[in-house]
Amino acid sequence: MAEVHGIGHSRKRVEDARFIRGQGNYIDDFKLPGMLHLDIVRSPYAHAKIKSIKTEKALATPGVLAVIDGKTLQKYNVHNMPTLMSDTQNVLPIDTVKYQYQEVAAVLATDRYTAADGVAAVEVDYDPLPVVVDPFKALEPGATKVRDDKESNLIWHWEWGDKDKTNQDFDKAEVTVKENIYIPRIHVASIETCGCIAKWDATNAHLTLWMTSQAPHVIRTVVALITGHLGLSEERIRIISPDIGGGFGGKVPAYPGYVIAVAASIVTGAPVKWIENRTENLAADSFGRDYHITAELAGKKDGTLTSLRFKTIADHGYTDAAAQPSKFPAGMFHICTGSYDFKNAFVEVDGVYTNKPPGGIAYRCSFRVTEAVHAVERMADLYAREVGMDPAEFRMKNFIKPEQFPYKSALGWEYDSGNYPAALRKAMDMIGYEGLRKEQAEKRARGEFMGIGISSFTEIVGAGPSKDFDILGLKMFDSCEIRVHPTGKAIARFGTKSQGQGHETTYAQIIAEELGIPSEHIKVEEGDTDTAPYGVGTYASRSTPVAGAAAAIASRKIREKAKKIAAHLLEANEDDLVWETGRFYVKGSPDQSKTIQEIAFAAYTNHPQGMEAGLEAVDYYDPPNLTFPFGSYICVVDIDRGTGEVKIRRFVAVDDCGVRINPMIVEGQIHGGLTMGFAPAMMEEITYDENGNIHGANFMDYLLPTAVETPKWELGETVTPSPHHPIGAKGVGESATVGAPAAIANAVVDALWHLGVRNVDIPITARKVWEVLHKHGATLEE
Amino acid sequence: MSTHHIKVTINGKAHEAEVESRLLLVHLLRENLNMTGTHIGCDTTSCGACTVLFNGKPVKSCTVFAVQADGAEVRTVEGLAQDGKLHPIQEGFHEKHGLQCGFCTPGMMMTTFALLEQYPHPTEDEIRHGISGNLCRCTGYMNIVKAVQYAADKMAES
Numbered sequence: 001m002a003e004v005h006g007i008g009h010s011r012k013r014v015e016d017a018r019f020i021r022g023q024g025n026y027i028d029d030f031k032l033p034g035m036l037h038l039d040i041v042r043s044p045y046a047h048a049k050i051k052s053i054k055t056e057k058a059l060a061t062p063g064v065l066a067v068i069d070g071k072t073l074q075k076y077n078v079h080n081m082p083t084l085m086s087d088t089q090n091v092l093p094i095d096t097v098k099y100q101y102q103e104v105a106a107v108l109a110t111d112r113y114t115a116a117d118g119v120a121a122v123e124v125d126y127d128p129l130p131v132v133v134d135p136f137k138a139l140e141p142g143a144t145k146v147r148d149d150k151e152s153n154l155i156w157h158w159e160w161g162d163k164d165k166t167n168q169d170f171d172k173a174e175v176t177v178k179e180n181i182y183i184p185r186i187h188v189a190s191i192e193t194c195g196c197i198a199k200w201d202a203t204n205a206h207l208t209l210w211m212t213s214q215a216p217h218v219i220r221t222v223v224a225l226i227t228g229h230l231g232l233s234e235e236r237i238r239i240i241s242p243d244i245g246g247g248f249g250g251k252v253p254a255y256p257g258y259v260i261a262v263a264a265s266i267v268t269g270a271p272v273k274w275i276e277n278r279t280e281n282l283a284a285d286s287f288g289r290d291y292h293i294t295a296e297l298a299g300k301k302d303g304t305l306t307s308l309r310f311k312t313i314a315d316h317g318y319t320d321a322a323a324q325p326s327k328f329p330a331g332m333f334h335i336c337t338g339s340y341d342f343k344n345a346f347v348e349v350d351g352v353y354t355n356k357p358p359g360g361i362a363y364r365c366s367f368r369v370t371e372a373v374h375a376v377e378r379m380a381d382l383y384a385r386e387v388g389m390d391p392a393e394f395r396m397k398n399f400i401k402p403e404q405f406p407y408k409s410a411l412g413w414e415y416d417s418g419n420y421p422a423a424l425r426k427a428m429d430m431i432g433y434e435g436l437r438k439e440q441a442e443k444r445a446r447g448e449f450m451g452i453g454i455s456s457f458t459e460i461v462g463a464g465p466s467k468d469f470d471i472l473g474l475k476m477f478d479s480c481e482i483r484v485h486p487t488g489k490a491i492a493r494f495g496t497k498s499q500g501q502g503h504e505t506t507y508a509q510i511i512a513e514e515l516g517i518p519s520e521h522i523k524v525e526e527g528d529t530d531t532a533p534y535g536v537g538t539y540a541s542r543s544t545p546v547a548g549a550a551a552a553i554a555s556r557k558i559r560e561k562a563k564k565i566a567a568h569l570l571e572a573n574e575d576d577l578v579w580e581t582g583r584f585y586v587k588g589s590p591d592q593s594k595t596i597q598e599i600a601f602a603a604y605t606n607h608p609q610g611m612e613a614g615l616e617a618v619d620y621y622d623p624p625n626l627t628f629p630f631g632s633y634i635c636v637v638d639i640d641r642g643t644g645e646v647k648i649r650r651f652v653a654v655d656d657c658g659v660r661i662n663p664m665i666v667e668g669q670i671h672g673g674l675t676m677g678f679a680p681a682m683m684e685e686i687t688y689d690e691n692g693n694i695h696g697a698n699f700m701d702y703l704l705p706t707a708v709e710t711p712k713w714e715l716g717e718t719v720t721p722s723p724h725h726p727i728g729a730k731g732v733g734e735s736a737t738v739g740a741p742a743a744i745a746n747a748v749v750d751a752l753w754h755l756g757v758r759n760v761d762i763p764i765t766a767r768k769v770w771e772v773l774h775k776h777g778a779t780l781e782e
Numbered sequence: 783m784s785t786h787h788i789k790v791t792i793n794g795k796a797h798e799a800e801v802e803s804r805l806l807l808v809h810l811l812r813e814n815l816n817m818t819g820t821h822i823g824c825d826t827t828s829c830g831a832c833t834v835l836f837n838g839k840p841v842k843s844c845t846v847f848a849v850q851a852d853g854a855e856v857r858t859v860e861g862l863a864q865d866g867k868l869h870p871i872q873e874g875f876h877e878k879h880g881l882q883c884g885f886c887t888p889g890m891m892m893t894t895f896a897l898l899e900q901y902p903h904p905t906e907d908e909i910r911h912g913i914s915g916n917l918c919r920c921t922g923y924m925n926i927v928k929a930v931q932y933a934a935d936k937m938a939e940s
Contacts, residue, residue, distance in 0.1 A: 012876060019884030020872040022819020022859035026885065029818035111813075113804065191823040191831055191919050192885045245821070245885025246919050278824040500883030500920045668879045671922035699828030699917070707910040707923040 002520055004581060006513030007727060010664035014504040014524075018243075025242045027195045027212050032271040035197065036065065038261050039115035040280065041105040041122045043097035046133070046355040046692020047144075048126040050095050053105055058121040063114035065268065067122060069105040070094040073263060081226055081259055083321040084252075084471060085329065088149070089358060091256045091263075097126070098146060098318035099357045100692050101283035106260045108268065112275075131692040135292065135315040135352040146318050146353035155320050155351035160334045161411050166346035169307035173298035177382045182761045183371045184685040185290040185315070185356075187282050187696070188363050189704060190499070192245020194285060195275035196258045198265040206236045207265075211258055214251045214497055215537025216241045218471060220529045222254060223262070230266075241527035247499030248676070249362040252323040252539050253286050283697040286323070287356075287686060288363025290315040291371040295379045303387045305398045308345040308410070310336055310375060314360065316351050322360030323539070324367050325469045325476060331367025334411040335460040338376035339420045339630060340398040345410040355692045364676050364737040366461040366540035374762075377455045377742035381749065382758060390437070391746070392428060395456050396421055406723070413460060415628045416730075417720045419656070424456050424632040427654040430716050431634045444754060449639040449778075450649075451751025454632065457739035461731040462545025462627040471536055478542065479533035480550035481618040482511060482558060486604040488597030489521040492554075495535010496547040497527045501733055502665045503543060507551050509661050510727060514555030515562075516582025516596045533618055541629070541731035544661065545722075550621035552726035557617035561603075565615075566594045568608040627722045627730035631655040633743040639751050642780040644770025646682070646748055653740070654716040658730035667715055670736045674713050677740025679705050681762045752776075788852035792817070793861025801848045807841075808832045810848035811858060819859040819888045823917070830916030833889035834858045840896040842915075859888035862895070870936035871895060871929075880929030882920030890916045894930050904934060 005011045018024050055067040070092035073079035083089050092103055107118035130144040137143055138153040146153055170176055196211035213219050216239040224234035244251060261274040276285070292313040299305040314330065316322065324331040330349040337345050362368070384394035399420040400407050407415040428434075436452050443450045466475035479495040492511055496503065504524040512519035526532055535547060559579065566584040567574040570592055577584040585593035594602075603615040636650045653674055660666045683703040686696035696702035721728025741762055748764050749757055755776040760768060773779045783802045790797050792815070799814055811817045811834070822844055823831030832844040835857035862869040871891050874880065881887040890913060897904065897912035904912065909930045910923070918926060 013879065015884070016876045016881060019881055019887050020868070020875050020891070021863060022817075022888045024819075024884050026818075026821065028812075028822065031813075031816070112809075113802070189919065190883070190885075191829055191917060192821070192883070193823075244883065245823075246883045248919070278826065278829075502882070664879050668882060668921060668925060671924045672882060672920045673922075675922035676919070698826050699824045700826055704829075704917050704919065706914040706917060707926065708914045710923050713922060713924060 002518035004512045004516055005519040006509050007659065007661050009509060009662065011505055011509060011519060011662055013502050015502065026192055026245050027197065027210060027242055028275050030197055030210055032197060032199060035271040035273055036108050036110060036268060037112040037115040038264055038272050038274040039107050039112065039119045040103050040257060041107065041119050041124065042101045043104050044100065045097060045126050045128050046100045047129040047131045048097050049129060050093065050097065050104065051125040051127050054123040057123065058107060058118040061114065061117050061121055063110040064107060064118040066108040067105055067118065068108065068260060068264060076230060076263065078227065078259060078263055081254065083319055084323045085320040087320040089319045089321055091259045099355050100694055101280065101357065103256045106264065108264050108272065131355045133354055133356065133688050133690060133692050135313050135354050138352050138354050146355055153353040155316060155353055156329050157348065157350050158329045159348035161346035162344055163346045166307050166309050166344045169344050170296065170298045170309060173306065174301045175386055176296060176298045177379060177386050178296045179379065179382055179759050181293045181295055181375050181378055181759065183289045183291045183293065183374055184762065185287045186363055186680045186684045187287055187686055187702065188248035188250035189282060189702065190246030190248055190250055193276040193278060193281040194251060194255060194257065196261050197271055197273045198261040199271040200265040200269065202269055205231065207232060207262065208238045208240065209262060210240045210242055212244055212251045213239065213241045214247045214499060214539050216497060216527055216529050217495055217534050218474060218536055219254060221474065222472065239529045241497045244497065244499040248364045249288065249323065249539050250285055251499065252361060252537065253321055255285060278699060279697045282702055283694050284357050286321055286359030286361040288359065288361055289371060293371065293375045295375045297379050297383045299383065301387055303389045303394055303397050305340055305383065306343045308337055308342050310347045312349040314349050314351045315354055315356065316360050317356040317358040318353055319358040320351060320360065321358035323362065325463055326471055327468060328367065331362065332460050333368040333372045335369055335413060335458065336372035336376050337409050337411055338373060339400060339456050339458045341400045342410045347411065356688060362540060364673065364734050366459060366463065366734060369459055370738045373457045373738050374742045377457060378745060381746045385753060391454050392424065392433060395424060395454065414625060415458065416625055416722050416724055418458065418628060418630050419718060419720050420456060420630060423630060423654045423656055423718050426716050426718060427632040427634045427652050430714065431636065431650060431652040433634065436636060449641060449751045451637045451747040453635045453743045453745065453747025453750055455739045455743035455746065456632040458628055458630045459735050459738050460626050460628055461541035461734065462623055463540050463542055464626055465624060466622045474536055476536050477620045477622045478535040478546035478550055479618065479620045480547055480554045481533045482554045482616060484558060484600045484615040486601050488517060488600040490517055491523045491525065492551065493525045493532040494547045495533055496538040496543045498538060501538065501543065501669065506661045506665055507548065510548055510551040511555050514552055515558060541734045544729045545627045545725060545731045546621055546623055548729060549623065549726045550619040553621055554617045554619035557619065558615055561615060562596060562599045564611065565599045565602050565607060569594050569602055624724050627658065627725060629657045629730040629732060629735045631735055631739055633739050635743040635747040637747040637751055639769060641773060641778060644766040644773055646764055646769055648711040648744065650714065651711045652714045652716065653736060654718060655732065655735055656718045656720050657732035657735060658720060658722045658725065659728035661729060666732050669733050670715055671713055673734060673736025674740050675705055675710050676737040678711060678744065681741040681744040681764060683763050685763050786849045788849055790851045791855045793857055803849060805848040806844055807846040807848050807851050808843035811843065817858055817860055821885055821888060830893060831886050831889045833892045833916060835892055835896060840893050859891060862891060871933040873936065874929035874932035878925050878928040878932050880921065880926045886916060886918045890918065890926060894933065897930065898934055898937060902934060902938065904930065
């Protein structure tokens with residue numbers, strides 16, 4: 001009998017078999033007979049009127065079949081589409097472009113080279129318009145208006161918390177600290193770009209869309225809703241997400257290219273493939289972050305925090321195409337009270353239009369949690385300094401105490417469980433915190449700059465309970481369907497979609513643990529809307545908290561039925577049966593037992609009269625609460641006073657994600673998450689010049705860390721199970737991305753504090769640090 | 783567009799093709815020969831997803847023309863396993879969890895192949911510098927380093 005290999009086992013990954021042989025099935029690997037290629041003409045201007053689009057030369061190119069523009073799509077009323085935030089996004093514009101690299105027209109050709117030739121031959125005449133790039137300027141009276149269909153550049157104002165009490169606290173506080181913190185615009189830059197193949201079958205009026213989507217079911221429903229007037233209804237739409245080469249939130253939204261490909265397939269009757277190149281991916285797909293935060297903390301001289309007040313300008317580009325739960329325009333930014341016991345808090349965010357690409361998606365993060373965590377962790381250090389306390393001691397003093405859980409935060413969240421002092425103490429022990437402080441003092445006396453930074457983050461993931469969380473009205477449950485076959489093997493299907501997280505491996509382990517069927521006998525499938533149960537997809541670390549819970553509950557439903565069958569087979573009373581992994585036995589007679597495999601066989605060959613045959617279950621899991629993973633990270637940096645270069649000497653990460661299903665995969669997620677936290681902290685940023693020209697539209701300008709820059713991570717763990725999750729798991733894919741940047745920024749500021757430096761915004765490049773050193777007369781030669 | 787008749791050996795097998803001057807090697811492999819294990823990640827020779835061995839040297843096949851491969855020996859991820867048996871590099875990536883989404887993996891493994899020819903017993907620094915032309919967005923490289931070390935040890939045994 002094979003081992004069960006359930007929860008806690010570092011099971012090697014099932015999906016590796018195809019990937020290491022070069023047999024993955026990524027979107028660009030598919031080729032259909034008669035398939036056409038679509039390529040896109042994009043705007044060189046950030047804001048311009050389209051005077052004319054001349055297609056004659058393009059259409060004269062052998063192999064070019066059609067050129068589609070906004071007016072073509074307007075005939076079918078599909079030139080615009082709703083964003084996930086119920087704003088409007090152009091599929092193709094009618095007469096105005098609003099950011100550089102916006103889609104202007106699409107060329108359809110027999111192969112991708114010819115399609116590119118066609119793009120080069122389309123002649124577009126533009127009349128440039130004034131550009132607004134800076135969101136603060138966009139809010140000034142008389143600013144250039146980005147959107148003709150809106151009153152102003154202010155998209156929305158959102159606020160949360162008790163404004164009056166918080167303001168009163170600040171008015172009478174013994175200590176207040178304030179800082180402007182910018183979290184720059186970045187891009188997930190998954191190594192695979194986005195793409196699709198649309199195949200319209202006119203005979204059966206059926207659309208199959210293979211696409212790089214983290215949320216295939218939601219896409220199906222959205223396509224049905226926006227094309228209903230054309231006669232396309234949901235049972236005739238099949239979305240298939242094949243293997244995905246990294247998602248990180250960037251493959252949640254629907255992009256214009258997908259819609260154009262669908263329209264092109266309907267118009268031509270041929271399958272149409274659209275694959276982005278890297279520049280299109282970086283310059284036009286949804287960005288992350290871009291939050292300008294004015295953060296304030298108030299409290300007492302003894303270091304006790306009482307109140308928090310954050311005001312934020314959120315640059316959304318030309319349309320609000322963020323991917324947040326619908327009721328939360330700023331996502332879960334109100335987790336910004338973090339790991340600390342604040343009495344009162346108030347947070348407000350203004351969403352602003354600018355002539356930049358749309359987005360605001362969660363770059364490996366649960367809806368603005370990284371922005372919140374970064375700000376509060378930076379501010380914690382500032383406050384500690386202000387009252388002359390060590391940042392570790394300060395955190396220990398202000399943490400929500402283990403006995404306070406479940407804890408209701410000042411901004412209304414109910415934290416499920418936590419032990420923050422334990423995680424920080426462990427990180428301090430691992431890195432030798434007290435010794436490092438001594439070393440730092442000695443080095444500073446010698447004129448060497450070394451810094452130690454802490455980030456004790458609390459995340460909020462697993463969206464979410466249906467009473468609060470929906471996307472375009474679709475409640476944020478998720479699902480698992482399990483069928484146990486007569487021979488005791490099983491297939492399980494889910495509403496989520498892995499992009500590298502290893503679901504085929506870990507979901508099977510949950511079911512194996514619950515049913516005693518070896519995980520190697522459980523096949524896991526996702527991504528095909530014709531076969532998988534409905535779910536809202538994989539992002540925001542929601543797969544384990546929601547679909548993982550559904551796997552456990554569906555397994556338990558199967559176990560309930562299995563118990564009845566076992567009672568029938570053993571001629572025993574159900575109440576006398578005891579479950580141990582993989583079998584039921586009669587209480588007091590452990591030899592009298594039936595294995596799950598025997599029971600499965602009986603479910604099809606010898607089931608009790610009056611009972612349905614078969615052994616299967618489905619669960620749509622509506623989580624009672626979110627989960628709150630946490631951890632403490634400590635980073636040690638050395639700064640080269642000659643060049644401004646920051647060297648991360650050590651980085652210790654203690655994570656608590658509750659119960660770990662597969663420790664090997666959890667650690668892999670943390671390694672990757674830390675690297676995607678390090679990247680924006682030190683390297684990644686997309687900026688624009690005053691004309692809206694992008695800086696960072698390829699991998700020579702947008703810098704991703706290689707193995708050389710990436711620090712060697714040191715991991716530790718504590719385990720505080722989630723009390724409301726069926727297996728106590730919390731989710732871990734994003735914790736490290738959320739928590740890491742503040743540890744790095746805090747370390748750098750710690751190294752420079754004695755010069756009078758209070759803040760260095762990320763990314764902390766050598767140039768930026770050199771400028772700071774230079775300003776304070778502290779470069780080596782000075 | 784002029785075309786050229788080329789002969790190229792891929793994974794030990796001779797191929798002939800009529801190609802446009804501008805056809806990239808990666809498209810010859812993927813589009814003309816249906817060998818889709820080699821991926822495209824960036825178009826600017828930055829990410830390394832398209833790395834193949836070209837007469838034994840790792841090259842980024844998104845910036846090599848197919849005509850340049852006339853008469854060359856090319857090895858791709860499809861040529862790593864022999865007679866159904868995984869190459870130690872493939873084993874290493876699996877055993878040490880050196881991949882997540884798998885998209886960079888073929889290119890990363892081909893670079894590793896060349897790296898281990900140059901440094902059969904590489905230090906961690908040699909590995910990190912050796913794979914620095916290949917970007918991975920998922921793993922943080924820690925387990926890729928371990929995978930390369932695993933492969934080096936395994937190859938030294940045999």
